[in-house]
Amino acid sequence: MKYLCLVYLEEEKLRAVPDHECRACGNGFRERGLLVAAEALQPVKTATTVRVRNGKVAITDGPFAETKEQLAGFYLIEARDLNDAIQVAAKIPPAREGSVEVRPIRELDA
């Protein structure tokens, strides 16, 4: 089963964990067959929100909601169950600076 681990950090802590540490963590997960994909994100001020209403594309600057922590990156992982997913999430380096939301992936209906 796949879980998306969403990494949230406060703006000033976006670079608190050195990149080489995150890279090493991702490589470690990949070698153990746990990783589907992982990326870090640019700060939320670079974000653009897209909505389609009545067939029209509406574009706005910024994120959907203003919160103290912002989405900083993600790890899409493969795990047997939530306990295993939590164990993997706890090893993501920014977990000690911000938080990691673990969300199960929903398979689209056939």
Add this chain to the structure above:
Amino acid sequence: MIDGVVAADSVHETLNAVYLSESRRVLATLIRLLGDFDAAEEAMHDAFRAALEQWPRDGVPSNPRAWLVSAGRFKAIDAMRRQKRFDPLDEAGAAAEIAVEDTAAWTDEESVEDDRLRLIFTCCHPALSPDAQVALTLREVCGLTTEEIAHAFLTPPATLAQRIVRAKAKIRDARIPYHVPAQAELQERLDAVLRVIYLVFNEGYAASSGSSLTRHDLSGEAIRLGRLLVELLPEPEAIGLLGLMLLHESRRDARSSPTGEVILLEDQDRSLWNGDQIVEGTRLVEQSLASRRFGPYTIQAAISAVHAEAPSAARTDWAEIVGLYDALLRLTPSPVIELNRAVAIAMRDGPAAGLALVDAILDRGDLADYRLAHATRAELCRRLGRCADARASYTRALALTKLEPERRFLERRLADVRRDAKDTKDTKDTKNKKAK
């Protein structure tokens, strides 16, 4: 004819007894075999319905539990096939199909007991909200109805039902496993289970709101849960928690008057304390202490045991209690424990020593809105003859309490202080000097 009726009646009686003693075990195993809470519950009810039809006709099977699990599983597979949701790739279906071959899975005593432990750990999984953990544990492990739980927690039944539905959905969708945690995470996960049990106990022991101070049923349920846990997983802190609950429970008849008025520990009629519960509780405390792997529940139970063996408040080993609070503070620093330690110090060294500590805690602002901190301060001031200070603190405590019996108690004390102030206007100065 009459024999037949008698036999049928006795089968019904047996079935009722089996339901009471086995339904939770049957459910716990069915959840493992079917991989789904709702399907397992439905299967269990189908199984008991089948027993109601077949046992009077065919006799009670030699192993009723195995019969019920087997019947429930077949009913569930039937239901899945009927709903055309059955697909060999479907995991729940596949698990059930595999289980057909494995009769040991529901007759082996050890794996069945493990199922009950799996159920407890799953219901108390930290990925569920604390409210949901409590509701789910009472529903699935204890077998209480949604209405009973809602009533006990003064929550609308619809809210509680929704809480349970959401928790089950999260277990299914996020795939919370039906496992007893591995040794590495056992301690942490056990703490969550103990927290749920103690929360249920306290909800029954001292309701945080409402007109009745004790809701016996929940405390009894928590003690039953504690016993079950100790039976399945005799870890020192599980043993300590059971001891703690029994020792608290032993004072139930003494801690409030027939009209529901609060009676403080020092004023309680100790002959009303339940001797059997004290003996059992104390034995459990000793057992846990001997393991040398005990924690905060055991230390709290040890404090309770010191009170239990004292003939009166004055003849309590307060030095021992202060020492136990010191140990407790080292393990789990908390201003509430500091407050309790201050009360013990007041008993050991006099109210002035206790008051100095309480004032220090209140000055830090930690317990500014905690009614018992102000009630404690008021009580110590009263003993020191500082009536105006006592009045101010009782008034503050009154403003913070939500419990009706507690409010009446504080109002009585406040009236006492007012009367004391009047009676002893002339001797007040002497008293103050004496206290110093």
